[in-house]
Amino acid sequence: MKIIIAGAGKVGETLIEQLSGENHNVVVIDKNAKLIERLVNSYDILGICGNAASYGVQMEAGVNSADVFIALTQTDELNILSCLVAKTAGIKHTIARVRNPDYSKQFGFFKNELGLSMTINPEYSAAREIAKVLHFPSAINMESFAKGAVDLAEIKLKHDNPLCGSALSEIQRKFNVNVLVCAVQRNSDVFIPRGNSVLEANDKLYITAPRKELVRFMKKIGIYRHKTKNIMIIGGGKVGYYLAKQLSENGGYNIKIIEKDFARCEFLSEALPDVQIINGDGTDRDTLFEQGIEKLDAFVALTSIDEENIISSMYASSLGITKTVAKINRVSSKVLQSIGMDSEFSSKLIAADRIVGYIRAIGNSDESSVQTLYKLVDGKIEALEFFITAEFEKTGTPIKDLKIHKDTLIACIIRNARVIFPRGDDTIQTGDSVIIVSKSKQFRNINEIFR
Amino acid sequence: MNYRMISSTVGKLLMIEALFMTLPFFISFYYAEGIASSSVYAMVMVIIIAAGVILTAFKPRHKRIFAKEGFVIVALSWILVALFGALPFYISGAIPNFTDAFFETVSGFTTTGASILTDIESLPKSLLFWRSFTHWIGGMGVIVFVLAILPQKDTRSMHIMRAEVPGPIVGKLLSKTTATARILYLLYTAITLLETFILYIGKVPLFDSITLAFSTAGTGGFSIKNASVAAYDSLFVEIVLSLFMILFGINFNLFYLILVRQIKRVLKSEELWVYLSIIAASTLAIACNIMPSVKTFGLALRHAGFTVTSIISTTGFVTADFNKWPTFSKCILTALMIVGAMAGSTGGGLKTARVIMLFKSGFREIRRAIHPGTVKCIKLDGAVVDKETVSTVNSYFTLYMVIIAVSTILVSFNNFDFTSTFTAVITCINNVGPAFDAFGPKSNFSALSDFSKIVLSADMLIGRLEIFPMIILFSPSSWKKNI
Numbered sequence: 001m002k003i004i005i006a007g008a009g010k011v012g013e014t015l016i017e018q019l020s021g022e023n024h025n026v027v028v029i030d031k032n033a034k035l036i037e038r039l040v041n042s043y044d045i046l047g048i049c050g051n052a053a054s055y056g057v058q059m060e061a062g063v064n065s066a067d068v069f070i071a072l073t074q075t076d077e078l079n080i081l082s083c084l085v086a087k088t089a090g091i092k093h094t095i096a097r098v099r100n101p102d103y104s105k106q107f108g109f110f111k112n113e114l115g116l117s118m119t120i121n122p123e124y125s126a127a128r129e130i131a132k133v134l135h136f137p138s139a140i141n142m143e144s145f146a147k148g149a150v151d152l153a154e155i156k157l158k159h160d161n162p163l164c165g166s167a168l169s170e171i172q173r174k175f176n177v178n179v180l181v182c183a184v185q186r187n188s189d190v191f192i193p194r195g196n197s198v199l200e201a202n203d204k205l206y207i208t209a210p211r212k213e214l215v216r217f218m219k220k221i222g223i224y225r226h227k228t229k230n231i232m233i234i235g236g237g238k239v240g241y242y243l244a245k246q247l248s249e250n251g252g253y254n255i256k257i258i259e260k261d262f263a264r265c266e267f268l269s270e271a272l273p274d275v276q277i278i279n280g281d282g283t284d285r286d287t288l289f290e291q292g293i294e295k296l297d298a299f300v301a302l303t304s305i306d307e308e309n310i311i312s313s314m315y316a317s318s319l320g321i322t323k324t325v326a327k328i329n330r331v332s333s334k335v336l337q338s339i340g341m342d343s344e345f346s347s348k349l350i351a352a353d354r355i356v357g358y359i360r361a362i363g364n365s366d367e368s369s370v371q372t373l374y375k376l377v378d379g380k381i382e383a384l385e386f387f388i389t390a391e392f393e394k395t396g397t398p399i400k401d402l403k404i405h406k407d408t409l410i411a412c413i414i415r416n417a418r419v420i421f422p423r424g425d426d427t428i429q430t431g432d433s434v435i436i437v438s439k440s441k442q443f444r445n446i447n448e449i450f451r
Numbered sequence: 452m453n454y455r456m457i458s459s460t461v462g463k464l465l466m467i468e469a470l471f472m473t474l475p476f477f478i479s480f481y482y483a484e485g486i487a488s489s490s491v492y493a494m495v496m497v498i499i500i501a502a503g504v505i506l507t508a509f510k511p512r513h514k515r516i517f518a519k520e521g522f523v524i525v526a527l528s529w530i531l532v533a534l535f536g537a538l539p540f541y542i543s544g545a546i547p548n549f550t551d552a553f554f555e556t557v558s559g560f561t562t563t564g565a566s567i568l569t570d571i572e573s574l575p576k577s578l579l580f581w582r583s584f585t586h587w588i589g590g591m592g593v594i595v596f597v598l599a600i601l602p603q604k605d606t607r608s609m610h611i612m613r614a615e616v617p618g619p620i621v622g623k624l625l626s627k628t629t630a631t632a633r634i635l636y637l638l639y640t641a642i643t644l645l646e647t648f649i650l651y652i653g654k655v656p657l658f659d660s661i662t663l664a665f666s667t668a669g670t671g672g673f674s675i676k677n678a679s680v681a682a683y684d685s686l687f688v689e690i691v692l693s694l695f696m697i698l699f700g701i702n703f704n705l706f707y708l709i710l711v712r713q714i715k716r717v718l719k720s721e722e723l724w725v726y727l728s729i730i731a732a733s734t735l736a737i738a739c740n741i742m743p744s745v746k747t748f749g750l751a752l753r754h755a756g757f758t759v760t761s762i763i764s765t766t767g768f769v770t771a772d773f774n775k776w777p778t779f780s781k782c783i784l785t786a787l788m789i790v791g792a793m794a795g796s797t798g799g800g801l802k803t804a805r806v807i808m809l810f811k812s813g814f815r816e817i818r819r820a821i822h823p824g825t826v827k828c829i830k831l832d833g834a835v836v837d838k839e840t841v842s843t844v845n846s847y848f849t850l851y852m853v854i855i856a857v858s859t860i861l862v863s864f865n866n867f868d869f870t871s872t873f874t875a876v877i878t879c880i881n882n883v884g885p886a887f888d889a890f891g892p893k894s895n896f897s898a899l900s901d902f903s904k905i906v907l908s909a910d911m912l913i914g915r916l917e918i919f920p921m922i923i924l925f926s927p928s929s930w931k932k933n934i
Contacts, residue, residue, distance in 0.1 A: 229933065230933050230934045232934060254933040254934050256934050276934075286517075289515050289517070290517040290518075290519075291934065292934040295932060295933065295934050296934060
């Protein structure tokens with residue numbers, strides 16, 4: 001596929017890296033010539049320097065022969081405009097990044113009236129991910145498949161966890177729960193476990209199960225925590241704003257935002273009447289204590305500086321706050337794991353994942369394509385959801401007879417909103433949703449998973 | 452909320468109150484009031500020390516306290532100190548009703564001087580001493596005293612001091628809170644001693660000199676005579692008391708500035724000039740107004756001068772029965788009750804500094820209406836007062852009015868006439884002492900119901916601690932488990 005990316009910022013570069021790695025033809029447009037030169041030297045792409053909304057520049061980038069146009073420049077209006085120009089030039093799929101909260105209610109309008117295929121708001125998506133974790137704090141990270149029928153939870157095994165030392169095949173018998181461990185991260189290594197794999201302390205497990213089973217399982221192994229109530233958010237930027245808004249709309253939370261900038265505080269207090277806004281430095285120990293850090297259930301650090309987020313959330317952990325979340329922009333998650341962070345989020349990675357998922361989905365003409373895509377452990381593991389249509393070749397064949405690629409696992413089958421953890425005799429049928437966990441194979445179609 | 456720190460600080464404070472109680476204990480020996488009288492104090496001391504030991508038994512895990520804890524500590528301490536301070540009156544049987552004893556003690560500690568006693572002179576000397584002594588302790592503040600004598604290792608004592616010292620802006624004299632508190636108490640003690648000495652050489656008995664000096668120093672107004680200061684019928688006493696009432700109504704920081712020879716800064720103080728001008732103008736106005744009823748202008752000036760200084764400094768000593776004065780004079784006196792003394796003094800009321808700021812911000816609004824877009828900073832003593840302070844002063848005034856309104860309604864259930872009800876509230880919240888009509892200078896508060904007495908006691912505490920500490924103590928959100 002030919003993909004044009006306008007604007008090579010943080011999300012842009014992450015996308016370039018992923019898409020060019022997946023063998024797409026990527027053309028990047030940016031105003032900054034130096035940046036273009038660096039990108040062209042580092043990745044196998046074509047670079048054009050100029051204004052992405054200009055028809056001439058777009059033609060130079062070959063817009064008439066391209067499949068996807070992704071606008072990721074600094075300005076929302078420029079992104080929308082350049083998508084409209086590209087649309088008129090005949091491109092089929094246009095994706096615009098729109099971040100201004102003023103537009104956040106008109107995404108439907110962008111799609112239906114302006115004809116943009118997808119509008120993404122990285123900060124909004126990041127806030128949603130964080131809200132999920134705050135809603136279910138037992139997990140480090142939470143994703144959901146098939147409209148919430150199945151969750152994918154990431155948990156870490158501490159030394160005293162009863163799972164340590166037991167083989168996977170024993171779990172079901174020992175705890176009498178229906179969950180599936182679909183990936184294990186041990187140190188910097190990731191593997192898809194077999195029945196005889198033995199779990200060790202400090203392993204990170206990726207578990208799929210319906211929410212109810214997950215809760216039961218977590219209660220049994222003693223890591224279940226109740227929903228968070230008192231939440232402190234440091235930094236009232238875009239992510240902080242969206243997060244506080246979502247949480248206060250859900251209700252049941254006490255939220256306090258600490259923000260340095262007074263003018264921003266005034267805006268927040270106007271936009272979020274149910275949230276306490278404190279004007280102060282959230283990295284200052286005294287301020288944190290004055291604002292009652294001891295009473296917190298969750299501490300969310302969302303300032304623009306990674307280091308401050310990391311240090312203040314580690315400090316919060318050291319005070320015994322069980323759930324700490326940090327927003328990370330640049331620091332690699334490998335570094336963070338080595339220092340024992342609880343949960344961290346990067347809005348650029350979340351946005352890039354969503355775009356890659358979309359592109360995989362349109363890359364196939366048939367409908368049994370990727371519905372949802374999550375990248376885990378720095379992208380080393382992918383969890384994908386496929387919808388099975390009539391075009392699926394192996395309908396009705398028992399799974400034990402299917403030849404599946406190495407390091408790939410059919411995690412579960414969702415049939416009529418019922419979750420099946422497949423055994424050898426189970427079959428895949430038309431109308432099912434199937435969740436596949438794989439060690440970086442970049443599948444675009446369910447048929448690709450078979451050898 | 453750091454409960455343990457609050458508990459241990461309040462506990463320490465009660466120990467100090469037990470220490471204060473030794474004074475009336477010895478006095479009861481000195482005047483040979485008998486074993487029954489002395490044993491009352493001993494008993495009360497044991498009770499207070501026991502309470503203190505229990506409260507200090509909670510060792511704080513950490514000493515972090517913030518503004519919120521400061522307010523709570525101050526409000527709680529004052530309530531407890533008044534409750535325990537009422538015990539000698541109650542146990543000795545001098546005031547058989549505990550609500551009355553509490554009202555009297557709150558009135559003492561908050562330096563109000565409103566009394567429920569009908570025959571003051573019948574009380575034993577040691578109780579009279581304790582009654583006047585509460586004025587002296589309450590004047591500068593119980594907690595400031597603790598800060599002055601106890602070595603403070605933690606750095607956050609300013610949060611407590613700020614909550615107790617009156618005024619919109621609390622300035623430290625020195626970089627250390629303890630040193631500041633010490634200087635304040637040294638100045639306070641020195642001026643009190645000076646007054647005692649002057650009264651004593653003016654042929655006032657020593658016991659009377661001491662208790663009068665205590666009452667003046669705290670700008671309280673309790674007297675050991677039924678007729679208050681009128682009992683001495685001495686021009687000398689009245690002049691000395693007037694001068695000292697004016698002095699104790701002045702910001703103590705100014706005395707410190709005189710001490711370190713910065714007279715220029717003292718003379719530059721706008722608040723001081725406004726305070727003195729109000730005294731001079733009201734004295735003249737009232738003197739002219741009451742001229743027809745008294746024979747000479749000299750006597751009119753003597754009565755007016757003493758009453759004005761007594762009311763504006765919120766002391767409440769009485770020589771003339773101003774309840775019989777014309778309405779104009781009464782109105783001026785009511786206004787003076789509300790204005791009160793200077794910030795940072797031992798007096799009550801709104802404080803001159805706040806009144807100045809209220810006027811200035813009011814005039815600014817008028818100016819803005821006439822010349823739209825006017826930008827004008829509010830200045831005090833030539834320096835810009837920051838916006839936050841101005842807006843706090845405005846909200847303080849609003850809260851103050853709301854509390855007056857609510858209390859007036861609550862006391863009105865007692866069905867006294869409007870003037871009595873309203874001025875009783877005004878006099879209590881401003882810590883003055885006498886009101887008008889039913890609670891005028893020649894009568895007392897004993898006729899009120901227990902409920903009204905509790906409301907007025909609360910008003911006195913609210914007024915002395917400047918509203919916020921009491922409200923914060925009783926607001927549920929400061930005790931919530933949530934953030």
